[in-house]
Amino acid sequence: MTRTYKDTIQVREGEELDQAKLHAFLLKHLSEAPAGELEIEQFGAGHSNLTYLLRIGDWEAVLRRPPHGPVAPKAHDMKREYTFLTSLSPVYQTAPKPYLYSDDETIVGSPFFMMERRKGIVLDSEFPKYVNYTPKMGRQISRLMVDKLVELHQVDYTKTGIMQLVKPDGFMHRQVEGWINRYERFKTDDIQGVVKLIRYLAENIPVSQKPTIIHYDYKLNNAMFSEDFRQVTGLFDWEMSTVGDPLADVGVAMSYWIQKDDDDLLKKGLGKPSVTVMDGFFTRDEFIEDYANKSGRDLSAINFYLTFAYFKLAVIGQQIYYRYKNGQTHDPRFAHFNSLVKNMVHQALRSIERK
Template sequence: MADTIQVRASERIDEVKLLAFLKKQFPELPEGELEITQFSAGHSNLTYCLRIVDFEAVLRRPPLGPVAKKAHDMKREFTILSALHPYFPDVPKPYVYIEDSSIIGSDFFLMERKNGIVLDTHFPKDTYNTEVLARQISEKMVDSLVALHAIPYEETALKNIVKPEGFMKRQVQGWTERYEKAKTAELDEVSTLTTWLQENVPINQESTIIHYDYKLNNAMFSQDYTEMIGLFDWEMATVGDPLADVGVAMSYWMHMDDPKILLHALGGPPITTLPGFYTREEFIMRYAEKSGRDVSNIGYYITFAYFKLAVICQQIYYRYVKGQTQDDRFAQMDKMVAALIKQASKAID
């Protein structure tokens, strides 16, 4: 099952300049044409697959048009990959970060190309025993998150680029400010929601490495699903409250009774709605059991995760409204924002 598509017309990159760079960067590169395809998932940074004969690499660059300050920081993401790869082999091996924008029009980095199965809305054709596999995959998702949170961040380069103290308070304030800056309409629930989030910030003394965009279609599995072999999209990774990571994971871990607009955001209900996959409650309980952490306040983190996701969608919609991107996938993103705000408000209860 192909995991890439032809590069979108508006997101093409200069093949001639890129090939010249690759030949200089990798002296033993085989002779041949550069084939560029694009990973279709995701709505933020742009990700491409580069292939020359049997050589493959993945290129990550910021989205087109103006971007928010400190957002889409390629150098930071490259630093995170470099710090974590020795501890967590699911992290793609980083190759090189290039600040020079003359090659493809922005800075970018190259990393290892991993091959396996990424799940979105359905299992690959001719996959059997899906209920058994669904439970197995659910367990792997929980256990990998627990393993990530167990990495001693103080022993990595992340200790130099993070500020764990006061993490959740800063998060609530920061994402509220981002929403206000990207706002295109007034939603009645937002004021009540943000006030509640500000007044109920949990007090937590523990800080761990968090992925902060942990979801099934950011993970890659072996052909028999016995191992997670890849975890991608580390742009939001940092050091902070581990339960914030669980909250984000649960905002993506859909149930069939979730709002229809959220279920069909990727074109069809996410695969987690199929029989055999953990419920959110089962995911949280296994996490508590494996990590030994108290999850009694997880409702707060899930509420915040829905709000954070709403802000991300609002920022994307703002860029679309302002003509900074012409991607038609974003035309109805305001409806996603409204649905996520309602979902966050419901999660308070």
Template sequence: MKQKLAKETIPVRAGEELHIERLEAYLRTRIEGLPNNKLEIEQFSAGHSNLTYQLRMGEWQAVLRKPPLGPVAPKAHDMEREFTILSDLSQVFDPAPKPMFFSDDLEVVGSPFFVMERKRGYVFDTEIPEGVTPSRELFQNLSKEMVKRLADLHQIPYEETKLAAMSKPDGFMERQTYGWIKRYEKARTHEVDAAEDVAKWLASHIPKRSDAAIIHYDYKLNNAMFTHDGMQMSGLFDWEMTTVGDPLADLGVALSYWTSKDDPEFLQKGLGKESITNREGFYSREKFLDEYARLSGRDVTDMKFYMVFAYFKLAGICQQIYYRYHRGQTQDERFKHLHVYVKGLIEHAAQVMRG
């Protein structure tokens, strides 16, 4: 029986449209054997950063990734870098989608972009996908696979990939800490009393030593795609922040997204509805941590710094997005109250910091 997949796409949002005829003509110059059907474009609704579109011509499908509209932070949303990373990692890490081509021709979609394969499966976010029966077994499978794939990624010999030449693992956490403090300050629009204390604490508690691994750095449930039973991750997306760095920083980011009923309400709901990881049957953060330690062999006894950093980093990302809305560089109403979420994240980081 053919699986019935949940609707992942929506009509393209106003202001984020692509020129269909121009893009179709360009695709036909870059990809051989495309069907004669007209190009159809829809947009993936998830995500608040890069813009991601589903392309369809008859039975042929692909995904297009491009930066958000308006000015963007320096070195952010580098489509060529993400394309290069995926070209390499998709050969050694199955969930990574295979890219087809990169283009820096600004006449096509108004920015650099790349096209990649369309992975198939189910995305679990705030709701159970249509056609999937919720159960404790499903939630356990999803939890186990999330931990396993993170450990798998961290075990890939980065020296044998192109990331070795694209990254600087030495001094990673120091650069990251001071970098995100600087980015937050540069994009600040509202005063948050706890921000200065958190920034000072992070700067004075940077781990002195760490190992290095390939890190996804935006590892969360709704960036992944699974088989209907949750047993296998069929896709992992949003590789723009991928680098070689401290794997515990990646783990901290993953845990900061892995919410539970014990968390403050704002954290459970994130930017909308609460994540399904809050439901009975999903691993707790402690179980996630213990399972990662077992699979990776890494010492995870002191994660306090990494958790504080993860919440502050997420606050910095959201603040950069809100800054663009505040300055009128984007009119996306999803960002209207993002500064309130930023405040909550920094105050929560301060609570974790204080123990």
């Protein structure tokens, strides 16, 4: 069967780039960019930063910029993500190599950075139609996701420039306090149970484990796989990455990891359920056990981290919905994000009692 996998879409209306200005900038500042017609496509996944594929002949690169409209303080920091990747990519080959950063907002309307283009398959709600899926493939992909997370947490951040960007001490306390404050700042609706949830998070912060580099948005559709699904060829969206408690990273990963027996509120929170509901993929418990065995870490407090991760997702959805409700974005995908926020608060409350 002919393979037709494509990971880009036509640029969405309202998110276009000035092709002439960008082309001139590339020719002046990026020596690798050849002469010729510039083509621009967009990576359609994700609800935060905007990511574009740039192509001139056979040459390709990726451009990332913040979303349109006002953004939360310290969010969507292109310079920080660029600097983080500059230090990380030489010691963690799965991270893409960045090319340049620019704060000249006349080019694309905001600060932006460019990085190398990786090739492979990104999985979300379905496999490419030409893939003959088997449960063995699902377990293979699951193990790869665990392996890459363990590998990231083994990188010695003290020997990289990342040291200049982070403050590991007091990480979880700052996180809990900061995300609670964000929720209060962007609150729109009264949600049942949120007061109880916030109180639980503030009063039950565990003793943090030895800090490591954390991706902090580790999920299947931020990873790219080889055609045979035996390798991870890229890991993307390093905007939230820092140094902190590695179990916070596991919690975030598990908040995205949907399994077959989850209720529909979780499975369909953002539309179609993830491929991880298919036979063969790890359950969350299997993922956690595999991570514990391979990392040697104690995950007995994982319920707190999963609860906090669901709350974080609720806050991220709340920030997006706040922007939509206040007319700062008109993207119709965000019109029902208030339901997503309620769903994530519900899941957070349930995970407190998870066994």
